[in-house]
Amino acid sequence: MDAIDVIRSKRDGGALTDEQIDWAVDAYTRGAIAEEQMASLAMAILLNGMSRAEVARWTEAMIRSGERMDWSALDRPTTDKHSTGGVGDKITLPLAPLVAACGAAVPQLSGRGLGHTGGTLDKLESIPGWRASLSNTEMLDVLRAAGAVICAAGGGLAPADRKLYALRDVTGTVESIPLIASSIMSKKIAEGTGALVLDVKVGSGAFMKTAADARELAETMVAIGTDHGVRTIALLTAMDRPLGNAVGNAVEVAESVEVLAGGGPSDVVELTLTLAREMLAAAGVSGKDPADALKDGSAMDVWRRMIAAQGGDPDAALPAARENHVVAAPSSGVLTRLDAYGVGVAAWRLGAGRARKEDPVSFAAGVTCHAKPGDAVTAGQPLLTLHADDESRFPRALEALEGAVSVSTSTEENGASDLHPLV
Numbered sequence: 145m146d147a148i149d150v151i152r153s154k155r156d157g158g159a160l161t162d163e164q165i166d167w168a169v170d171a172y173t174r175g176a177i178a179e180e181q182m183a184s185l186a187m188a189i190l191l192n193g194m195s196r197a198e199v200a201r202w203t204e205a206m207i208r209s210g211e212r213m214d215w216s217a218l219d220r221p222t223t224d225k226h227s228t229g230g231v232g233d234k235i236t237l238p239l240a241p242l243v244a245a246c247g248a249a250v251p252q253l254s255g256r257g258l259g260h261t262g263g264t265l266d267k268l269e270s271i272p273g274w275r276a277s278l279s280n281t282e283m284l285d286v287l288r289a290a291g292a293v294i295c296a297a298g299g300g301l302a303p304a305d306r307k308l309y310a311l312r313d314v315t316g317t318v319e320s321i322p323l324i325a326s327s328i329m330s331k332k333i334a335e336g337t338g339a340l341v342l343d344v345k346v347g348s349g350a351f352m353k354t355a356a357d358a359r360e361l362a363e364t365m366v367a368i369g370t371d372h373g374v375r376t377i378a379l380l381t382a383m384d385r386p387l388g389n390a391v392g393n394a395v396e397v398a399e400s401v402e403v404l405a406g407g408g409p410s411d412v413v414e415l416t417l418t419l420a421r422e423m424l425a426a427a428g429v430s431g432k433d434p435a436d437a438l439k440d441g442s443a444m445d446v447w448r449r450m451i452a453a454q455g456g457d458p459d460a461a462l463p464a465a466r467e468n469h470v471v472a473a474p475s476s477g478v479l480t481r482l483d484a485y486g487v488g489v490a491a492w493r494l495g496a497g498r499a500r501k502e503d504p505v506s507f508a509a510g511v512t513c514h515a516k517p518g519d520a521v522t523a524g525q526p527l528l529t530l531h532a533d534d535e536s537r538f539p540r541a542l543e544a545l546e547g548a549v550s551v552s553t554s555t556e557e558n559g560a561s562d563l564h565p566l567v
């Protein structure tokens with residue numbers, strides 16, 4: 145088999161054969177296909193697409209590139225959720241302990257933020273002492289002790305995706321439905337969860353900007369999961385405005401803890417409860433309602449055990465920014481626009497995200513939103529507070545917010561932020 149023949153097949157709009165796919169993924173993982181050849185193949189896939197059969201085979205080959213985890217030693221069913229990424233999307237933090245408090249086990253392998261979307265591991269690392277890297281045995285120990293674990297995927301899990309994702313990130317080939325679907329599902333299937341709820345984000349702050357693309361991505365992933373015996377369902381949820389009020393790292397941990405304490409912004413609480421109920425139903429676990437587990441403190445108990453089991457101090461003060469800059473409402477009226485992408489880029493430029501994989505993040509950096517679209521505001525009231533370690537970060541963050549925030553006396557632009565159950 146020859147890399148150039150495979151590239152030409154896809155470049156010319158053909159379907160790749162099973163043999164071509166198996167060979168390309170395996171050869172790339174072993175280093176037998178050069179990075180520039182895989183970049184060219186990824187671009188051909190982005191431009192010409194893949195059939196469902198090709199995506200299924202590609203995913204299978206990525207799973208086979210590494211190990212598969214096995215949770216059969218646990219005495220309760222496993223269930224997980226994956227978000228395709230957004231701005232202020234801290235849902236995993238309250239969700240994993242909440243679902244564990246209701247009787248399922250949650251083995252959640254999470255990622256780091258890249259670009260304008262935040263990463264669960266970066267957020268959790270703002271808790272002093274908390275460790276993202278665990279061995280498989282340590283994962284099992286935390287699952288047994290707390291019922292939920294959130295950690296980084298080990299090097300042995302879907303190594304083909306690890307390499308390919310890093311390559312796609314620097315070659316403009318992230319926004320491809322077949323490549324996103326196979327990337328996410330290879331990791332989730334290799335992770336060994338019995339049930340999976342996909343939170344497919346749609347809107348300016350998401351990879352999928354239209355509902356039609358989000359639906360196609362969701363249906364592709366549900367089909368792959370189902371074929372592999374994982375009970376998989378997907379929701380399409382809005383990512384046109386930030387989720388909750390906090391965007392960043394430590395500020396999102398603080399907001400998640402508010403939710404676990406029975407408070408927090410209503411959109412975060414609503415999405416957390418919706419996903420928790422779906423995860424429990426997919427795992428076949430019935431009994432405690434998640435809303436009760438938020439009220440009676442049992443979800444908070446799991447959170448504290450889970451954080452402590454990974455070396456973190458759940459009572460430690462979170463990092464706070466040295467510098468703060470308030471963006472005030474320019475006039476009185478209704479906040480009609482708070483664009484997720486603009487706020488995400490601002491948080492990233494403040495230091496909450498990284499431009500390259502190896503860059504450190506600032507745990508204290510981020511944005512606090514004081515109003516949501518639809519809220520009445522008065523001239524001069526704070527709309528946003530920007531947090532940074534260094535005030536030289538503010539001008540570029542403010543540039544990202546140009547056109548992202550508007551106040552009007554009309555409510556025409558104010559689209560409702562809705563959950564759309566899909567399958």
Ligand code: URA
Nearest residue numbers: 228229323324327328
């Ligand atoms: N998340 C992933 O894990 N992979 C992608 O390709 C996009 C989002």
